[in-house]
Amino acid sequence: MSKIREQGFTFADELPPATDSVVGHYVVYTQKKEGAPHRYAGWLNAPDIDMATQYACEHYGQDESCVNIWLHDRSRMHETPVSDTPLPGEDAPDDPGATAWTVFTQKRRGDIHVEQGQVQLGDEKTALSAAVARFGQGMTQVRIVPRDSMASTEVDRVIWRTHDQGYRLAKGYSKSVRAKWDAFRKTEDIEEYRKDDIENHF
Amino acid sequence: MTNAMNNMLNDLEALLVLKMADDKLFLGHMQSDWTGLGPILEEDIASSSMAQDDLSHALVLYEYLGNRFDLDPDVIAYERKPNQYLCCDLATVPDDFNWATSLVRRWLFTHYAAPVLDRLALFEDKELAERAHRLRAEEGLHVEYLDDWMRRLGSSSDEARDRIQEAIDLLSTHAGMLFEIPGRDIDTDDSFCCGRSELFEEWARNTNGVLEQTELKMQVQLPGMEIVGGRSGVHADHFAAAHAEMGAVRSADPGAAW
Amino acid sequence: MSGAANPVMNIDPSLEDQDKLAEFEQRIADGVLIEPGDWMPDAYRIGMLKMAEHHANSEIIGALPEGEWITRAPSLRRKLALTAKVQDEVGHGQMLYRVSQDLGKPREEMLRDLITGKTKYHNCFNYPAPTWADIAMIQWLIDGAAIMNQKTLADGAFGPYVRTMHRINMEEAFHFKSGEDMVLTLMSGTKKQKAMTQEAFDRWWGPSIMFFGPHDKPNCEQLPPMKWRMKTESNDSLRQRFLNRFAPAALDLGLLIHVCEKDEEGMVTSKKVDEACVPDDTTGNWGVTDPDWDEFFRVIRGNGPCNAHRVALRRFSYEQGAWVRRAIASGTSSLPPAA
Numbered sequence: 001m002s003k004i005r006e007q008g009f010t011f012a013d014e015l016p017p018a019t020d021s022v023v024g025h026y027v028v029y030t031q032k033k034e035g036a037p038h039r040y041a042g043w044l045n046a047p048d049i050d051m052a053t054q055y056a057c058e059h060y061g062q063d064e065s066c067v068n069i070w071l072h073d074r075s076r077m078h079e080t081p082v083s084d085t086p087l088p089g090e091d092a093p094d095d096p097g098a099t100a101w102t103v104f105t106q107k108r109r110g111d112i113h114v115e116q117g118q119v120q121l122g123d124e125k126t127a128l129s130a131a132v133a134r135f136g137q138g139m140t141q142v143r144i145v146p147r148d149s150m151a152s153t154e155v156d157r158v159i160w161r162t163h164d165q166g167y168r169l170a171k172g173y174s175k176s177v178r179a180k181w182d183a184f185r186k187t188e189d190i191e192e193y194r195k196d197d198i199e200n201h202f
Numbered sequence: 203m204t205n206a207m208n209n210m211l212n213d214l215e216a217l218l219v220l221k222m223a224d225d226k227l228f229l230g231h232m233q234s235d236w237t238g239l240g241p242i243l244e245e246d247i248a249s250s251s252m253a254q255d256d257l258s259h260a261l262v263l264y265e266y267l268g269n270r271f272d273l274d275p276d277v278i279a280y281e282r283k284p285n286q287y288l289c290c291d292l293a294t295v296p297d298d299f300n301w302a303t304s305l306v307r308r309w310l311f312t313h314y315a316a317p318v319l320d321r322l323a324l325f326e327d328k329e330l331a332e333r334a335h336r337l338r339a340e341e342g343l344h345v346e347y348l349d350d351w352m353r354r355l356g357s358s359s360d361e362a363r364d365r366i367q368e369a370i371d372l373l374s375t376h377a378g379m380l381f382e383i384p385g386r387d388i389d390t391d392d393s394f395c396c397g398r399s400e401l402f403e404e405w406a407r408n409t410n411g412v413l414e415q416t417e418l419k420m421q422v423q424l425p426g427m428e429i430v431g432g433r434s435g436v437h438a439d440h441f442a443a444a445h446a447e448m449g450a451v452r453s454a455d456p457g458a459a460w
Numbered sequence: 461m462s463g464a465a466n467p468v469m470n471i472d473p474s475l476e477d478q479d480k481l482a483e484f485e486q487r488i489a490d491g492v493l494i495e496p497g498d499w500m501p502d503a504y505r506i507g508m509l510k511m512a513e514h515h516a517n518s519e520i521i522g523a524l525p526e527g528e529w530i531t532r533a534p535s536l537r538r539k540l541a542l543t544a545k546v547q548d549e550v551g552h553g554q555m556l557y558r559v560s561q562d563l564g565k566p567r568e569e570m571l572r573d574l575i576t577g578k579t580k581y582h583n584c585f586n587y588p589a590p591t592w593a594d595i596a597m598i599q600w601l602i603d604g605a606a607i608m609n610q611k612t613l614a615d616g617a618f619g620p621y622v623r624t625m626h627r628i629n630m631e632e633a634f635h636f637k638s639g640e641d642m643v644l645t646l647m648s649g650t651k652k653q654k655a656m657t658q659e660a661f662d663r664w665w666g667p668s669i670m671f672f673g674p675h676d677k678p679n680c681e682q683l684p685p686m687k688w689r690m691k692t693e694s695n696d697s698l699r700q701r702f703l704n705r706f707a708p709a710a711l712d713l714g715l716l717i718h719v720c721e722k723d724e725e726g727m728v729t730s731k732k733v734d735e736a737c738v739p740d741d742t743t744g745n746w747g748v749t750d751p752d753w754d755e756f757f758r759v760i761r762g763n764g765p766c767n768a769h770r771v772a773l774r775r776f777s778y779e780q781g782a783w784v785r786r787a788i789a790s791g792t793s794s795l796p797p798a799a
Contacts, residue, residue: 005773
């Protein structure tokens with residue numbers, strides 16, 4: 001192992017002063033395929049939205065194949081409370097001159113938020129109410145984010161890598177594991193063991 | 203050493219691929235060691251992704267060579283003698299977990315790798331050209347990311363700027379040797395190495411273009427053709443250490459499958 | 461890998477608003493998930509904060525023993541896989557710290573509490589990984605145990621934690637599969653490889669059995685952690701499922717299951733075959749010799765083979781990176797626009 005990992009350390013009595021590098025808190029959505037809705041992936045801290053976009057690509061963009069990423073500062077979103085009863089909302093016609101808001105909804109408690117569409121209305125209250133009326137049927141929560149405060153990866157940006165990613169995916173090992181078990185176990189036992197994998201664990 | 207390996211090492215075009223693969227292997231080797239120890243969690247994750255890119259790029263190029271010369275890519279990566287590796291010194295200069303050294307090293311290298319991959323992507327061999335083309339797209343991410351960091355730190359606090367300057371001063375002495383030509387019997391300036399002076403000028407233009415937006419300074423000269431180093435298999439001690447560590451498990455049980 | 465095998469939680473529900481508490485408990489019993497805007501007992505908020513923090517700490521420290529072997533991985537694919545795996549752990553730490561940040565504790569404070577020993581992480585990372593086969597064992601046994609545990613945690617009641625668990629479990633499937641592939645490769649390999657694997661198995665079997673935590677209290681299902689679905693399965697029940705899956709698999713691979721004694725460095729000094737590790741005639745459940753719980757508590761208190769080293773390396777990394785965080789915090793508003 002590298003020498004530093006191995007070495008003994010001596011430290012001053014005190015830690016260096018705390019530095020809060022957590023300047024911004026960003027919410028990240030990934031799109032798996034062109035045309036598919038953007039789905040909530042996670043959150044991260046970054047000094048600004050440019051670096052947040054890079055971080056989002058290198059973290060959430062590498063977890064599974066992904067063609068586009070959206071993110072926004074958490075302070076820019078507006079949400080209804082999480083509700084188990086139908087959300088109240090009143091629709092209004094879009095105003096082409098007004099702010100465009102992207103709408104995300106949560107279908108059930110515990111679910112992730114998924115992109116539904118857009119409303120274009122002056123203030124957040126009317127916009128949220130219209131978003132609920134248009135997209136909130138059967139949803140536990142509706143969230144709106146002003147379009148102009150969302151960052152998006154550029155159209156041609158490589159996010160998911162083109163070289164073989166099998167090394168970082170379970171399916172990259174399935175064949176090899178299956179073949180190696182053959183030397184140790186009867187076929188029916190392997191099938192039983194694999195079934196257990198899929199049903200109970202993964 | 204097998205015949206297949208000798209065939210590869212005697213093929214001048216293969217050496218051009220091998221020097222890029224070896225750079226990527228050792229750069230990825232040094233940087234992947236940082237995983238879990240970076241200065242900010244998000245940064246740790248991002249840099250590890252790029253270390254994986256470098257290791258993957260090495261693999262993609264070793265696979266190309268493996269197909270061509272009938273060799274196992276891992277045998278090419280792990281089982282040559284130290285003087286048969288063609289990576290530059292810059293790749294294995296120890297960084298002692300100093301983030302400034304790690305950052306500047308990768309930044310100096312990516313501005314070299316991007317134009318070299320551009321040139322490899324123009325080779326007549328379609329398989330090589332196609333591989334280099336794919337790698338180049340990902341190299342672009344590294345350029346953008348590392349440039350961004352250099353601009354940020356190079357114009358933030360005095361402390362950060364001084365640390366980055368110190369790393370530049372340490373590493374820029376090795377940077378010129380990025381352009382060393384492998385294979386001693388190539389003696390023209392612009393033959394196999396895709397035009398050494400032209401490549402150097404492009405590199406200097408791009409790196410200085412970033413530094414001009416900061417308070418950082420760098421001086422690098424293109425070393426003379428007679429100066430030999432890593433690309434000729436003449437390596438510093440830190441290479442030997444990195445090479446030994448990389449092969450420690452594999453060489454303890456030769457021939458075993460892992 | 462993780463180990464939300466459970467930070468010590470002293471929860472006193474008698475301090476809460478009893479009507480609201482009754483309603484909350486009914487909702488939980490009905491399987492309703494709790495979202496951050498909902499009313500919840502203070503003890504629940506604090507308990508979830510600590511649980512997510514402990515889990516995050518475990519990911520961050522869990523990155524260290526395996527990180528030691530990235531530079532020595534014996535093939536390019538293994539090197540890539542190990543790097544990606546350790547990176548995932550940092551990613552999981554980041555996501556889990558975020559859950560606790562939202563419950564009120566800044567990340568910086570959590571990182572400082574970890575390196576000053578105010579907060580803990582999972583016990584199993586205080587054991588050494590002296591060979592490559594230990595990496596295989598960590599990924600097979602410890603990640604296997606972690607997935608079993610986290611699968612039940614994903615069935616918990618706190619929305620943000622549940623969402624994070626789902627994402628983590630998806631990624632950890634690769635960790636386990638890669639570990640299984642390594643163990644299979646080594647046990648199909650040379651004499652030397654098999655011997656190294658048996659030795660690593662001997663080191664990790666005990667910590668795996670202890671992974672799920674000590675035996676449960678008899679009324680554990682009525683106590684807040686389970687009653688409030690912060691966890692959903694008892695330690696002993698999880699341990700049984702682990703044994704039923706891994707004991708026969710280990711034996712089929714040709715490994716011997718031993719009861720071991722270890723020295724202070726965590727290295728095995730003597731071992732004998734575990735006679736109790738056989739399936740029960742009627743239930744089919746596998747048995748195991750009860751591990752040395754004194755050792756478990758000794759390691760938790762900070763006296764395991766690697767406690768000091770793990771925390772010190774984490775502190776080194778924290779101090780070493782402080783200037784980067786200072787530079788970021790000093791503001792990048794004067795930043796020239798990106799070219």
